[in-house]
Amino acid sequence: MIVQSLTLQHDRKTTVPGLREALTALPPVPPPISFSEYAALSAGDRDVYDEARQDFVRLTLRVPTPEQDVSARILAKLIASNQRRKNSRRGIMISAPMFYGKTELALLLARSVEREHARRYPDYTERGEVPVVWIEVTDHATGKALLAQIIRFLAPTAAEPTRINTHDLRRQAVELLHSHHTKLLVIDEAHNLGGSEPSSVIKALQNESSATVALVGIDLAGGKAFGSGEGLQVTMRCDLVELRKVDIRTDSGLDLWKRWVATFDRNLPLCEHRPGTLTRNHLALHAAASGRLAILAMIVERLISSILGEPARVDEEVTRERLFAVLDGLRQTTPVRHRIKLDDLVDAA
Template identity: 25%
Template sequence: MIEIATKEGWREHVDTAYERPAPVTSEELRAMSFGDRALYNQGRAQYSQAGAFVRTPQFEAFQRAVRDRVMLNAYRRVGKLGLILSGEPGQGKTTSLVEIGRAHERRRRDTGHPAAGPGMLPVVYVAVPAQCSAKALMHEFARFLGLPVLGRMTYGDLLEAVSNALRRCSTELVLVDDVHHLDLKYRQNVEASDMLKQLSERCGGTFVYAGIAVEGTGLLDGSRGGQIGKRFEVHVALPFPLISTAEKARWGDLLLAMESSLCLAEQRPGSILSAAPTLHALTGGEIGLLKDLLQFAALSAMDDGTEKLDAAAFERDLARRQTAATLHTSKPRRSRTPASAA
């Protein structure tokens, strides 16, 4: 497993590309040896899980916003602009954040940009630990950058070392994940929030935050939050609705892209659309749940040799859930006999 919260792990993640396996027929699959078929199935699972990325309209809007701010911040000395990606669990926030950074770094490499030259780090990724102090968060930056942290180093020493390293490495994009852990009800988290602002002003990078329901953490409230709110644009990752014709079309496009990524030999392209309402009911339109559901279904299809998604199985799963929900809501509550009446 690649650990992307270090520069070595991040570089490996950016370097790694999982190619789509060559298509084969069911007959060719059956003719394979057990070992060859297992390797081929592993390649398909790896590609659908880590190699294929579905670009949704929400993601493309967010990526454009990041590109614009990277461009503008290169010429701003103070008041750097940033972005916040907020939403409930299962909306693909971390996946989107990491893909934004990966695509940016690969683009810099492809164009020979100085920020991607030898010894440079165009992108830095840090995840905020729970109940994080300013110094602990600074340690996470130092860990990514590979900076030595001595016991006698003060917060000021760490801030100076990290900001200098980010400038020397020409870092353009600083990705801060799990920012909901900076709940400003706790003083140490307030200090960590202030640290991010100081770091943003001392280096040239564009800061992009991602977290669960960031609007409710206090990060955008009060005098501190007022500054962040003016400079950071909030994008909210939402489930896919299924009401209007346009919304149904977007849901269908998502299903088609995911269907293709599964690489099933007998899956007729577009046949997944017949299960569109059922899949939406099962997942609530959440992209993370949909991806998991389809990948487990694809693994089952590989194992049993059918090599196609079982729409009837989705219907049965939905019926079971609806029955369970009905039984739960209709189950009578036990009445308690008062002790005095016993």
């Protein structure tokens, strides 16, 4: 059995190498083996295998969502049309509270744009093309700071002038986006933008650059950044995708949640895993996750980590005791204060 360890060289998505690493770091599912075969491995090989399994769960194991399909269709149309517009180009907003998977959705969209560009232009990296730019804004970020991040992303070695006005910064940023054939500009944590200046800068970018702007953040349409004043002009130029809790009181919501849980259950990279316990406890998991996919994914990730962290384990079966230990820990360490008890859970049939 050959398992390659995942090696990451960059900590941030806000550089070209870091973003491309984030878009391509998708480890395959490790080859399945029996627990006896696992126990026969050397300690070093077990560590590598365990690490590969956790990397698969953290980085690769995902479930399809309705918002992914909607966002992908919107973005493809915007990118196609914005390159032919001369003014008032449209963008996309991805808005939700915390723990709803906003950044994960934005990464998925960025990955699709990068892959499509690579398919059409296989030598795009040699030509210096950067189809996706990713920036993250901090609290009370100004328009000048936003433009400076774009410039640093695309020209990290360029000397930063000590004194430059917003107009010249914008011109430089627009020229770089054009010369690098950028199609998507992701502004993550966009709710941190405040005041009219950042909104006017984003509006100017939409006017002057053919790159489609994707704003990602908390309560964007109703918050301080884009809910009123000049920010509202940006909102009106964007298609809004809001991520919501799954309401299992509806048939469609219940079916969607059950599919998500079953998908995770089928794909757990555990030795001799038999799906069942997660699926049978889908209602308890909904309560524990408060209907949020990002927390469900966190539960699955912690479940794998906790099982692989048992040094004296004799199997890797998902039991209600192991699942409850994770749910109880979640209650202690996150804002989700669920009331799931051990007796609420059942084992696989």
